[in-house]
Amino acid sequence: MTRGSSTARAAGIVTLVVAGLLGSAYVLGRSLVPDQTPPHSTGVTTSADGPHYADQPSVGEPGGTPSVSASNSAGPVETGQDGSGRDAGGDNLFGAHATTGSPRLALTFDDGPDPRYTPQVLALLSEYDVQATFCVVGENAQNHPDLVRSIVEAGHTLCNHSWHHDVGLGARSADAIRSDLLRTNAAIRAAVPNAPIVWYRQPGGAWTYPVVSVARQLGMTPLHWSVDPSDWELPGANKISATVLSQAEPGSVVLLHDAGGDRQGTVEALRRILPDLTARFELEALPTDPT
Numbered sequence: 001m002t003r004g005s006s007t008a009r010a011a012g013i014v015t016l017v018v019a020g021l022l023g024s025a026y027v028l029g030r031s032l033v034p035d036q037t038p039p040h041s042t043g044v045t046t047s048a049d050g051p052h053y054a055d056q057p058s059v060g061e062p063g064g065t066p067s068v069s070a071s072n073s074a075g076p077v078e079t080g081q082d083g084s085g086r087d088a089g090g091d092n093l094f095g096a097h098a099t100t101g102s103p104r105l106a107l108t109f110d111d112g113p114d115p116r117y118t119p120q121v122l123a124l125l126s127e128y129d130v131q132a133t134f135c136v137v138g139e140n141a142q143n144h145p146d147l148v149r150s151i152v153e154a155g156h157t158l159c160n161h162s163w164h165h166d167v168g169l170g171a172r173s174a175d176a177i178r179s180d181l182l183r184t185n186a187a188i189r190a191a192v193p194n195a196p197i198v199w200y201r202q203p204g205g206a207w208t209y210p211v212v213s214v215a216r217q218l219g220m221t222p223l224h225w226s227v228d229p230s231d232w233e234l235p236g237a238n239k240i241s242a243t244v245l246s247q248a249e250p251g252s253v254v255l256l257h258d259a260g261g262d263r264q265g266t267v268e269a270l271r272r273i274l275p276d277l278t279a280r281f282e283l284e285a286l287p288t289d290p291t
């Protein structure tokens, strides 16, 4: 499963463990990784299980280690996750959109594409004639260009979600942020050369001024969310659907995940959510001409 120098990897693991103990795993972890990691350097994306981003700044994230116990390795996860308590209205959005700006509701699916769950999500959306927005991770787009094409061909829209789900990307240099976002767009465009990519969602919702600025410079509008059932915590389909249905309102941007771990609960929740939401709201893929 591992690739590259075992010595270097061992050193990295040791460093990451120490970093975790120091409570600064993220910062130190990133320092081990060059800005331009070569394709497949992590060995994660080609593993049988696929990537587990876990949406948290755990010790597994920076080094690209296939996080063993993604949901528990960093203790209680309060920050840095896509669905962290950084919901709309906080001061830390730096202008990122948290609603659609219209009466319509938007479903967003993060961290994919994933061959196990993305096709199921696409099938359900098709069944209810709903278009949504997929916030794809660059390395997953590179590994599954067929799924990216399926997303676009079904009328859904795309959102850049960074190359490797780097929750701390916003703390890096503007050049590092720019190259990460451009690399991600290049992987998406390799699959769908003409598809617009006009949205950017920062992993973990960990917005910073630099990441918002760079995204805008590259023609992408920062996209947050307003309804978050924390499906990445695997609360089960009942809780996911109950949260979405109780919190949905006109203009909501709903955060869901079609990758990054076991997402069968999300798929089942979607099966329950769609009949209700489509009866109450007009659903839309976020437009590719945001103003």
Ligand SMILES: [Zn+2]
Pocket: 055, 082, 110, 111, 161, 165, 203, 204
């Ligand atoms: Zn994410």
